[in-house]
Amino acid sequence: MLTLEHPLQAWLQVKHSLKFFSTETSGVQSIPEFVAGALVDEVQIGDFNSVRGAELKKDWIKFFEDHPQHLEWYSLQSNDSHHFFKATIKTLRQRFNQTEGVHIIQRMNGCEWNNETGEINGFNLYSYDGEDLLALDLQTLTWITPKPQAVLTKLRWDAQKTRLELNKNFLGYRCPEFLKEYLQYGRSFLQTAVLPSVSLLQKTPSSPISCHATGFYPDRGLMFWRKDGEEIHEGVDPGEILPNNDGTFQLSVDLKLSSVTPEDWQRYDCVFQLSGVNEDIITKLDKTAIRTNWKKPTDMGTFIAAAVIVLAFTIITPVTFLTYINKKCEKSKV
Structure with missing residues (x-):
């Protein structure tokens, strides 16, 4: 880990x-x-x-x-x-x-x-x-x-x-x-791979838990949820890799809580993998680690931090025209 x-x-x-x-x-x-x-x-x-x-x-x-x-x-x-x-x-x-x-x-x-x-x-x-x-x-x-x-x-x-x-x-x-x-x-x-910071985010108590990785480079990242060490697909909504303004990238994958019973939380974790890097970043599904803006903040610092997190999570950086062409052509390989 x-x-x-x-x-x-x-x-x-x-x-x-x-x-x-x-x-x-x-x-x-x-x-x-x-x-x-x-x-x-x-x-x-x-x-x-x-x-x-x-x-x-x-x-x-x-x-x-x-x-x-x-x-x-x-x-x-x-x-x-x-x-x-x-x-x-x-x-x-x-x-x-x-x-x-x-x-x-x-x-x-x-x-x-x-x-x-x-x-x-x-x-x-x-x-x-x-x-x-x-x-x-x-x-x-x-x-x-x-x-x-x-x-x-x-x-x-x-x-x-x-x-x-x-x-x-x-x-x-x-x-x-x-x-x-x-x-x-x-x-x-060129040969510098940059690993991201990974956070667990939730907008409201009924929202999915989002495993959010940001700041990685290059854009060859993969992220998924596991249960008991095995990758799962049911109740999981994977996102697309998106660019940040500084040239790095971000990626999110959501887990619907309706598919997770309270006693099973400890059996889940989120895994981030970056091409060329041998070690994974593993984040346990832990209620105390979830960042959200729906809990009442205990102080102004907590409130500001929560606001920044939600803003970063909801804003999608516009994709450049060249990036669009790249992704389109990647899908065109035969």
């Missing part, structure tokens, strides 16, 4: 990733037609849009000053993708028999590398108007689509052998090389 009052740092991450997200939008005048972003281990290193070009995050400026060819490559690829996506939207509108209006094509491509086994997994995924469109099968070097309207596009892309080989080379070789370079440069701030 690991009990924490403050976040700790760990250097145990095994699986690393380099992801490129690209979005082309038609029919909207108020935003750039094309936007793209690059992330290493879910940390954004820079972005590009069709109005101002490339922009780097502060931590990465020195790397790209020392390796200008990386920035030149990224800017060239982004400009090429902008024109390719624009033409693809026109084709897809015909395939789907659509009017002009607002249409969006998105791509997530990149690679994952396991630094223990050396395993490399490349991926190249497309979505159109929010739905899965095409995915590259690197084993057969063919495109896969769930959409009948995209079959003609699939066949045309399958016939582009040179482009397929370029994809294979980039995803299997060049992308992992980039990733290793970025990890070497950013090892002081």
Whole structure:
């Protein structure tokens, strides 16, 4: 069991990733037609849009000053993708028999590398108007689509052998090389895992007990309730991982009290796990540990603390557009 009052740092991450997200939008005048972003281990290193070009995050400026060819490559690829996506939207509108209006094509491509086994997994995924469109099968070097309207596009892309080989080379070789370079440069701030503080919260006496973890990084956390050491699902309402303003993340999972008898409270606990960290954070279901704003506060300090806790629990930080694209594309993997 690991009990924490403050976040700790760990250097145990095994699986690393380099992801490129690209979005082309038609029919909207108020935003750039094309936007793209690059992330290493879910940390954004820079972005590009069709109005101002490339922009780097502060931590990465020195790397790209020392390796200008990386920035030149990224800017060239982004400009090429902008024109390719624009033409693809026109084709897809015909395939789907659509009017002009607002249409969006998105791509997530990149690679994952396991630094223990050396395993490399490349991926190249497309979505159109929010739905899965095409995915590259690197084993057969063919495109896969769930959409009948995209079959003609699939066949045309399958016939582009040179482009397929370029994809294979980039995803299997060049992308992992980039990733290793970025990890070497950013090892002081990329490989740091931060564990959260975990609290038990309750809004009213009849509300579920919420096990709330906040301040963890990266966003590869898992949390669940157990009874007698076994994970349970009945009476449990899991939440989604949400971003905090400081770049860390939060997660909650609720337990309905109607499914827990008073004599059984001691048999329940909440478990938080963070990818790459071997020890779990285990929080026992204990009435005295529950933080709430429905009990009468004993002093002003207690009242203020309770108010802050409830405010932190109820406010959801807005998710950035890039995070939305990331999560959507993660669900699009085939």
